Amino acid sequence: MKPENSSIENVIIIGSGPAGYTAALYTARANLSPLLIAGSLDPKTSRIKGGQLMYTSDIENFPAGVRAELSEDEFQGLHLDSDAGADYIAGLTGLSGPNLMKRMEAQARHFGARMVEEFVTEIDICSAPGEYYVLQTQSGKEYRAHAVIIATGAAARTLGISAEEKFFGQGGGVSTCATCDGHSYRGKNVAVIGGGDSAMEEASYLARLVNKVYLIHRREEFRASKIMLKRAEENPKIEFLLNKVVADIKGKPHPAAAHNKFFEGKENVAAAVLKDMQTGETSEVPLDGIFVAIGHTPNTELFKGQLCMDEAGYLIYDQHLRALPSPTCENAKMRSLEYVPGVFVAGDVADHVYRQAITAAGMGCAAAIEAERYLAENLASEKGIPPEALDISMQSIAQSHWSSERDAAGDKPVIERVEEVAEVCAIEHNK
Numbered sequence: 001m002k003p004e005n006s007s008i009e010n011v012i013i014i015g016s017g018p019a020g021y022t023a024a025l026y027t028a029r030a031n032l033s034p035l036l037i038a039g040s041l042d043p044k045t046s047r048i049k050g051g052q053l054m055y056t057s058d059i060e061n062f063p064a065g066v067r068a069e070l071s072e073d074e075f076q077g078l079h080l081d082s083d084a085g086a087d088y089i090a091g092l093t094g095l096s097g098p099n100l101m102k103r104m105e106a107q108a109r110h111f112g113a114r115m116v117e118e119f120v121t122e123i124d125i126c127s128a129p130g131e132y133y134v135l136q137t138q139s140g141k142e143y144r145a146h147a148v149i150i151a152t153g154a155a156a157r158t159l160g161i162s163a164e165e166k167f168f169g170q171g172g173g174v175s176t177c178a179t180c181d182g183h184s185y186r187g188k189n190v191a192v193i194g195g196g197d198s199a200m201e202e203a204s205y206l207a208r209l210v211n212k213v214y215l216i217h218r219r220e221e222f223r224a225s226k227i228m229l230k231r232a233e234e235n236p237k238i239e240f241l242l243n244k245v246v247a248d249i250k251g252k253p254h255p256a257a258a259h260n261k262f263f264e265g266k267e268n269v270a271a272a273v274l275k276d277m278q279t280g281e282t283s284e285v286p287l288d289g290i291f292v293a294i295g296h297t298p299n300t301e302l303f304k305g306q307l308c309m310d311e312a313g314y315l316i317y318d319q320h321l322r323a324l325p326s327p328t329c330e331n332a333k334m335r336s337l338e339y340v341p342g343v344f345v346a347g348d349v350a351d352h353v354y355r356q357a358i359t360a361a362g363m364g365c366a367a368a369i370e371a372e373r374y375l376a377e378n379l380a381s382e383k384g385i386p387p388e389a390l391d392i393s394m395q396s397i398a399q400s401h402w403s404s405e406r407d408a409a410g411d412k413p414v415i416e417r418v419e420e421v422a423e424v425c426a427i428e429h430n431k
């Protein structure tokens with residue numbers, strides 16, 4: 001039996017990383033009263049409330065969120081009045097990952113987003129596409145929504161040795177993101193672990209900043225494309241250590257402990273102990289940082305058999321951030337659709353290229369505007385949502401205009417990519 005409309009949320013957002021909180025902020029400001037299912041409070045899961053940035057200390061590349069001390073002259077150059085200036089400086093110093101996420105949460109709540117600290121264990125997308133979607137959480141609660149924004153993120157793969165956990169994030173010296181943390185290793189010696197394109201890219205990127213990069217790979221063959229491999233091989237700052245795995249990581253007292261209480265009694269990376277895969281011998285390489293680049297796993301288990309994914313499990317979407325149906329979905333009507341109406345994707349769950357907080361937040365904003373437009377256009381009258389609940393803002397109207405212009409112009413690169421990858425998805429799922 002079809003549920004009463006009143007028991008159906010306008011929009012549910014799954015995930016509380018930068019993508020989820022930004023989507024919540026925008027849909028809340030559009031009067032949609034969004035419900036955000038935030039994830040778990042357990043820090044040991046990839047579903048931690050706040051997302052991946054909960055594991056890092058300084059965020060220096062989120063606009064307006066840098067950790068920097070400005071000189072009096074630089075400060076004057078900003079032409080801020082003194083009160084705003086004081087706040088600005090306070091914001092500039094010490095913006096940690098958890099701090100940034102708390103601010104995002106507070107801002108979304110302030111504008112009316114509702115949140116539950118649970119994780120989704122099941123979702124039914126296939127049964128009634130375009131009608132409503134049913135979600136279940138770990139406490140057994142059931143939620144229904146006309147629109148869903150999937151912002152479940154991804155988790156970097158790790159080496160799985162205990163020392164790695166000890167030194168991971170918070171200035172410990174083990175990282176999974178060169179773009180994020182490479183800046184802290186200027187003039188130092190680091191290692192990149194992995195043999196794929198990401199490892200080559202991270203090594204080449206780091207070589208521009210650091211003194212030396214060791215590229216450590218367990219085999220002699222590489223998954224990386226020839227061009228990426230060649231670029232890394234030709235870089236004089238990169239030395240390849242092949243047939244080796246990191247067996248252990250040694251630490252030294254954290255140098256920041258002298259002036260920052262947070263680091264008292266803590267250690268950071270001093271060396272990697274390597275095991276040779278052919279001889280079994282071990283050796284030690286002195287290092288300041290270790291970048292693990294062995295891939296990411298998108299949090300898409302929930303959507304298998306319902307939504308289209310690429311080989312690595314990333315969700316595929318069209319130019320309106322709409323998810324595409326899986327060819328193995330049980331409902332034939334769903335299989336015949338070009339996209340899944342009302343289901344949008346945002347952030348690292350669908351982006352294996354940029355993987356940054358700002359790009360995730362940008363996608364969260366875009367997915368929210370698309371969801372708002374979808375609800376306004378397709379559901380308001382049909383489903384009896386009171387028009388006043390939908391603030392069809394100038395943003396939406398502009399967006400409609402912009403979209404039709406964009407469609408008319410033919411957004412070739414995006415469409416081609418969607419078609420190409422959807423084909424891969426079909427092949428994968430039909431195997």
Ligand SMILES: Cc1cc2nc3c(=O)[nH]c(=O)nc-3n(C[C@H](O)[C@H](O)[C@H](O)COP(=O)(O)OP(=O)(O)OC[C@H]3O[C@@H](n4cnc5c(N)ncnc54)[C@H](O)[C@@H]3O)c2cc1C
Binds near residue numbers: 051060358
């Ligand atoms: C150590 C580290 C340092 C980084 N540093 C930087 C940096 O300095 N600058 C930068 O721009 N980027 C940085 N990044 C990358 C950045 O964190 C990600 O790009 C960004 O967090 C992606 O945001 P997201 O919202 O897409 O997903 P995530 O942050 O991964 O959030 C996903 C959310 O989904 C939730 N979730 C997952 N499954 C479920 C479920 N079943 N039910 C409910 N909720 C669920 C999780 O709880 C989480 O809240 C760093 C990443 C790491 C790991």
